[in-house]
Amino acid sequence: MFHTLRTVLELTKMAISEKGNGRTIAEINQKIKTGDIQVLTAEEMKNLVESSGVEVAYKEVDVVTTGTFGAMCSSGAIINIGHSDPPIKIQRAWINDVEVSHPGAAVDLYIGATMMSETEPFEYGGGHVIEDLIAGKEVELRATSQGTDCYPRTKLDTTLTKDDLNQFYLLNFRNCYQRYVCATNSRDEIIYTYMGKLLPRFRNASYSGAGALNPLMNDPDYETIGVGTRIFLGGAQGYVIGEGTQHDPTNRFGTMMVRGDCKKMSPEFISGGAFTKYGTSLYVGIGIPIPILNEGLAKKTALRDEEIFTDIVDYGVPRRERPKLGKVNYATLKSGEVTINGRTIKVSSLSSLKKARKIAETLKSWIENGSFYLSAPAETLPTDSVCNPMKQTDEITFVNRVAHEAVICRVDEDIKAVAQRIISKSVNHVVVTDKGGEIKGMVTSWDVTRAVAEGKSKLADIITKKVFTTRPDESVEAASRKMAQHHISALPVVDRDKKVVGLITSEDISKLRGR
Amino acid sequence: MKKVDRILLRFSGAIVEEPITAQVILELGIPIRIVTATVNSLGGDILIEVPAIHLKKIVKAFRDKGVIVKFPKLIEVDYDKCFDCGACYALCPVDAISFDEDHSVVFDEKTCIGSPCGLCVDACPARAIKLVEQHRNNPK
Numbered sequence: 001m002f003h004t005l006r007t008v009l010e011l012t013k014m015a016i017s018e019k020g021n022g023r024t025i026a027e028i029n030q031k032i033k034t035g036d037i038q039v040l041t042a043e044e045m046k047n048l049v050e051s052s053g054v055e056v057a058y059k060e061v062d063v064v065t066t067g068t069f070g071a072m073c074s075s076g077a078i079i080n081i082g083h084s085d086p087p088i089k090i091q092r093a094w095i096n097d098v099e100v101s102h103p104g105a106a107v108d109l110y111i112g113a114t115m116m117s118e119t120e121p122f123e124y125g126g127g128h129v130i131e132d133l134i135a136g137k138e139v140e141l142r143a144t145s146q147g148t149d150c151y152p153r154t155k156l157d158t159t160l161t162k163d164d165l166n167q168f169y170l171l172n173f174r175n176c177y178q179r180y181v182c183a184t185n186s187r188d189e190i191i192y193t194y195m196g197k198l199l200p201r202f203r204n205a206s207y208s209g210a211g212a213l214n215p216l217m218n219d220p221d222y223e224t225i226g227v228g229t230r231i232f233l234g235g236a237q238g239y240v241i242g243e244g245t246q247h248d249p250t251n252r253f254g255t256m257m258v259r260g261d262c263k264k265m266s267p268e269f270i271s272g273g274a275f276t277k278y279g280t281s282l283y284v285g286i287g288i289p290i291p292i293l294n295e296g297l298a299k300k301t302a303l304r305d306e307e308i309f310t311d312i313v314d315y316g317v318p319r320r321e322r323p324k325l326g327k328v329n330y331a332t333l334k335s336g337e338v339t340i341n342g343r344t345i346k347v348s349s350l351s352s353l354k355k356a357r358k359i360a361e362t363l364k365s366w367i368e369n370g371s372f373y374l375s376a377p378a379e380t381l382p383t384d385s386v387c388n389p390m391k392q393t394d395e396i397t398f399v400n401r402v403a404h405e406a407v408i409c410r411v412d413e414d415i416k417a418v419a420q421r422i423i424s425k426s427v428n429h430v431v432v433t434d435k436g437g438e439i440k441g442m443v444t445s446w447d448v449t450r451a452v453a454e455g456k457s458k459l460a461d462i463i464t465k466k467v468f469t470t471r472p473d474e475s476v477e478a479a480s481r482k483m484a485q486h487h488i489s490a491l492p493v494v495d496r497d498k499k500v501v502g503l504i505t506s507e508d509i510s511k512l513r514g515r
Numbered sequence: 516m517k518k519v520d521r522i523l524l525r526f527s528g529a530i531v532e533e534p535i536t537a538q539v540i541l542e543l544g545i546p547i548r549i550v551t552a553t554v555n556s557l558g559g560d561i562l563i564e565v566p567a568i569h570l571k572k573i574v575k576a577f578r579d580k581g582v583i584v585k586f587p588k589l590i591e592v593d594y595d596k597c598f599d600c601g602a603c604y605a606l607c608p609v610d611a612i613s614f615d616e617d618h619s620v621v622f623d624e625k626t627c628i629g630s631p632c633g634l635c636v637d638a639c640p641a642r643a644i645k646l647v648e649q650h651r652n653n654p655k
Contacts, residue, residue, distance in 0.1 A: 197638040204605040273640035346605035
């Protein structure tokens with residue numbers, strides 16, 4: 001409702017500006033036709049505004065081009081492979097061993113970017129199938145069906161290239177995030193995420209996005225972007241077809257849904273990607289031309305990396321709300337170094353700034369040479385919607401609900417004292433801490449028994465120093481997976497400062513399951 | 516910084532027990548930096564860094580003592596596959612990966628330490644980085 005109203009307002013505004021001051025898209029297209037058009041990339045626009053001011057920039061510049069090239073998992077391609085003889089109504093299908101889904105009738109298939117090969121999972125997936133097809137390579141299709149009176153065929157094996165497809169359209173339901181977070185990892189182990197490989201104990205970080213070159217960031221109120229906006233998509237002309245899923249404009253995390261003809265695209269701007277132990281994705285190149293219809297847009301397209309902030313987020317905590325460790329701007333991120341907890345570490349980009357620049361430049365040249373005309377959206381992207389979390393019907397239990405108080409000892413204590421405590425408290429695990437309560441190790445009843453058998457008297461000789469731990473806000477499921485993985489029966493619960501706040505044992509978890 | 520060169524020393528089982536590296540250093544009086552070493556009683560590979568101006572002398576000294584000397588390629592980057600994201604950049608412990616002016620990713624093969632590390636390899640979403648394994652008895 002709101003954005004319909006907004007569209008009316010926009011149209012009125014455009015009508016007014018047609019008469020008086022301001023620029024219209026029709027005027028801009030006329031200038032493209034006569035070759036009289038002034039186009040700058042977003043980076044050039046920032047320099048111009050800085051040197052000559054917004055007013056001059058608005059007068060001189062008609063269009064600002066943007067660009068981004070990054071992993072966009074919610075991507076895929078719809079293909080129609082034509083009817084076989086006898087015909088088949090495909091139930092399940094695989095291309096190069098990647099399962100593709102069958103969202104409609106008979107022979108329409110959707111190649112999802114994150115679907116992984118059954119023979120080469122994590123290395124080859126839907127994103128690579130799309131890239132291979134665009135590159136002109138031949139792929140193998142296999143399909144099965146139950147067979148019907150009108151579609152009797154039950155099995156299909158064939159090869160295809162893009163020329164054999166009736167339609168081959170990129171249909172991405174969430175692309176081009178306005179900005180994204182900077183990821184790091186507090187855990188004691190390497191984790192592999194969709195934000196790349198994160199080394200233990202905050203030893204590196206990663207980020208994504210082109211910052212000041214990002215398409216949505218240059219028109220943050222979506223004055224010119226919406227259904228029907230013509231864009232650069234994968235090296236060809238494509239369209240915005242609406243807001244993307246999880247579009248979250250109020251938090252400056254806008255997204256778009258896009259469509260484009262893959263047959264015209266280039267593998268230079270569409271690439272499969274593989275994230276170790278996470279899965280496959282599709283790298284998509286997108287560029288949006290921002291028509292400078294008013295002075296406000298001239299000012300907005302002058303936004304600099306220094307002004308775009310994002311959160312540094314701890315991906316070591318596998319929860320929906322991950323801990324935020326601070327804020328950082330894109331100028332710092334692009335410098336390659338970021339400071340976390342007072343320590344400066346290197347930060348990697350997962351998206352390509354080089355390609356983002358090339359996209360903005362290419363789009364600029366298309367407009368200058370008259371091969372790309374701008375289009376006004378039929379309806380702009382919503383500016384007031386929110387992205388809600390999932391409604392869950394099953395209750396998730398977290399470690400703090402199940403853990404109990406830990407029995408504690410100090411490194412310099414006598415083994416005998418520890419043995420007595422094990423008996424008096426009737427426990428199997430004692431957590432070793434320093435004076436401040438920070439974890440230093442673990443001792444089990446088995447360790448004490450072995451010490452007696454081997455005649456050891458010093459506690460320090462029998463402590464297990466490298467201890468796997470959990471946190472109060474970790475799910476019990478994650479904690480129990482950790483125990484199973486490392487063949488252990490208890491995990492000390494520690495807070496962010498490594499102070500011991502409890503203990504969770506496999507017994508606690510069994511009790512929970514038995515309830 | 517003085518220019519340095521990297522060479523790979525390959526010791527057979529017959530000579531691996533000898534303190535050859537130490538002998539060369541003492542005889543020539545030239546400092547040698549050991550970058551990585553994989554050695555056992557069957558033989559071993561030692562990657563060393565030497566002052567470029569003394570390269571010839573050092574190579575000769577090792578060869579005279581029966582050591583196979585190679586100029587190793589530790590890493591192979593497929594620049595056709597690489598799309599210059601830089602996911603590898605922050606993982607490199609020796610700062611061998613950087614960006615040039617147009618934001619292309621650049622590998623300094625002379626700084627890379629190769630197979631004992633390899634942190635960047637599985638972080639590359641384009642799968643463009645390969646370690647060149649320095650297998651012993653490789654006829655290459």
